Amino acid sequence: MGYLSGKTVLVTGASSGIGRATAIAFAREGARVAVCARREDRLKDLETELTEAGAAGVHTFSLDVSQRSAVEQTLKALPEEWRAIDVLVNNAGLSRGLMKVYEDDPQNWEEMIDTNVKGLLYVTRAIVPGMVERGSGHVVNMGSTAGYMTYANGAVYCATKAAEKAISEGLKIDLMGTAVRVTSIDPGMVETEFSEIRFRGDKERAAKVYQNITPLKPEDVADAIVWAASRPPHVNIHTVVMTTIDQANSVVFHRHG
Ligand code: 8X3
Numbered sequence: 001m002g003y004l005s006g007k008t009v010l011v012t013g014a015s016s017g018i019g020r021a022t023a024i025a026f027a028r029e030g031a032r033v034a035v036c037a038r039r040e041d042r043l044k045d046l047e048t049e050l051t052e053a054g055a056a057g058v059h060t061f062s063l064d065v066s067q068r069s070a071v072e073q074t075l076k077a078l079p080e081e082w083r084a085i086d087v088l089v090n091n092a093g094l095s096r097g098l099m100k101v102y103e104d105d106p107q108n109w110e111e112m113i114d115t116n117v118k119g120l121l122y123v124t125r126a127i128v129p130g131m132v133e134r135g136s137g138h139v140v141n142m143g144s145t146a147g148y149m150t151y152a153n154g155a156v157y158c159a160t161k162a163a164e165k166a167i168s169e170g171l172k173i174d175l176m177g178t179a180v181r182v183t184s185i186d187p188g189m190v191e192t193e194f195s196e197i198r199f200r201g202d203k204e205r206a207a208k209v210y211q212n213i214t215p216l217k218p219e220d221v222a223d224a225i226v227w228a229a230s231r232p233p234h235v236n237i238h239t240v241v242m243t244t245i246d247q248a249n250s251v252v253f254h255r256h257g
Pocket of ligand 1 (some may be wrong): 145188190
């Protein structure tokens, strides 16, 4: 039996992309997997997939992490057997627009900051005290290469990922003296619905982002998350920065052909 077998994992933003792949990867390790997302209908298929993949238990629920009182109430009201979370994957996040900051719609900033920064904080605030009390736990936050280097027209998205980096570092410091681990997983370009959501459904524009590039797949990132979470309890992986072979940093890509 592996390290993650029977452990209880909570993945936010699990209805697609990295979150979904991560939930499946933990299920394959025999973990008990709780998944939430705004789109609960999309979690129903996932529930079956997780069971088939080998999850020791599955719990799905709807949650918009940007809504503070919903986060507090929903996580407090989790069924008794799902309250002791061993691994929290703060994956929920999004990008909106690619525009000059002085021309952008503030609604875009609010959505990104409310989900990527405040949402991560709300869920962390609700789950980590239990980890501290139980003397074990692991918080895995979804960062990005965007948190290391700002790219054109992405000031606010990059700012949210720089905030994630600072929050992960700060949380690790705050948890010193406890056995709770903190990891930031920081991928570059990953082929998910990320760009389609950024461009509000413009599939053609989204496809261009990945044109002639072999991007990372959600499963590649899920692999790294499961690897970090399955180290022996005294090992804290702080960050994993990962890109496709075709990406050097936020702005340098190799496009084939
Ligand atoms: C996603 C990476 O470079 O597409 O966080 O913004 S990037």
